[in-house]
Amino acid sequence: MKKYPKILTIQDISCVGQCSLTVALPVISACGIETAVLPSAVLSTHTAGFSGYTFRDLTDDMPAICDHWQKEGITFDAIYTGYLGSTKQIDYVCNIIDTCSGAGSVSVIDPAMADHGKLYPGFDAAFVEAMKGLCAKADYVLPNLTEACLLTGIEYTTDYDRAYIDRIVAGLHALGAKNVIFTGVSFAEGRTGVLVSGADGVSYYEHEFLPNSCHGTGDIYSSAFTGALVRGKSAADAARIAADYTVECIKETAGDKDHWYGARFEPVLGKLIEMLA
Numbered sequence: 621m622k623k624y625p626k627i628l629t630i631q632d633i634s635c636v637g638q639c640s641l642t643v644a645l646p647v648i649s650a651c652g653i654e655t656a657v658l659p660s661a662v663l664s665t666h667t668a669g670f671s672g673y674t675f676r677d678l679t680d681d682m683p684a685i686c687d688h689w690q691k692e693g694i695t696f697d698a699i700y701t702g703y704l705g706s707t708k709q710i711d712y713v714c715n716i717i718d719t720c721s722g723a724g725s726v727s728v729i730d731p732a733m734a735d736h737g738k739l740y741p742g743f744d745a746a747f748v749e750a751m752k753g754l755c756a757k758a759d760y761v762l763p764n765l766t767e768a769c770l771l772t773g774i775e776y777t778t779d780y781d782r783a784y785i786d787r788i789v790a791g792l793h794a795l796g797a798k799n800v801i802f803t804g805v806s807f808a809e810g811r812t813g814v815l816v817s818g819a820d821g822v823s824y825y826e827h828e829f830l831p832n833s834c835h836g837t838g839d840i841y842s843s844a845f846t847g848a849l850v851r852g853k854s855a856a857d858a859a860r861i862a863a864d865y866t867v868e869c870i871k872e873t874a875g876d877k878d879h880w881y882g883a884r885f886e887p888v889l890g891k892l893i894e895m896l897a
């Protein structure tokens with residue numbers, strides 16, 4: 621990785637709601653990494669819990685933006701994708717990874733499309749199929765259990781054992797993902813963790829499970845993971861740091877009923893910086 625690496629992150633702007641770009645930019649900046657953005661869509665709020673939100677799909681702006689970057693010779697040291705606006709957009713994003721990756725660049729794909737056994741509003745089977753194609757290009761894929769099941773065609777259940785998780789991980793590698801960072805994997809009451817599988821073998825980092833899970837923690841996790849990875853941490857260390865930071869964010873938010881729409885990640889950014897030191 622270069623001395624001063626630059627990440628491109630592609631995900632939506634939810635104007636209000638503490639997710640996607642409004643999380644990725646501050647979190648990756650706190651990791652000390654320059655971040656360029658390609659907004660996939662602009663929404664007045666995120667789609668989980670608000671109703672009547674606006675949605676401006678930016679799919680058709682993508683080819684011209686990519687062409688301009690190519691003309692300027694702009695490339696990135698990592699490309700990190702999150703919530704995407706349309707099936708067609710996923711094809712454009714695959715093309716951007718092909719054309720805008722610098723030498724030694726890594727791709728980090730958060731297939732942000734589902735949680736708690738269900739697709740987010742507006743997504744369908746065609747979107748899942750297209751997302752499989754994007755995950756095939758992933759140096760790192762970061763699904764939760766619901767997304768991992770959709771991507772592998774394995775039935776979703778929360779009552780599972782290690783063999784079930786191993787089968788899903790094998791399915792994700794079979795899609796083409798080089799490293800799997802599988803979040804929210806729990807083998808014991810009151811505990812959860814992240815399973816890392818890839819070039820360095822398989823490891824599992826277990827940490828406490830907090831019942832007040834908040835919206836947007838997947839984006840906090842993926843952003844902290846990407847920032848730590850590009851800072852030079854190993855995948856296992858980046859996965860652990862991202863987990864510890866996400867736990868801090870959930871604890872910081874606990875008890876604030878007005879803050880149902882996201883996690884209060886800002887006051888604990890200092891802890892993330894300390895974890896990276």
Ligand code: PXL
Binds near residue numbers: 632663835
């Ligand atoms: O946090 C994932 C996410 C990102 N962006 C939008 C969302 C969601 C989850 O619901 O609605 C717009």
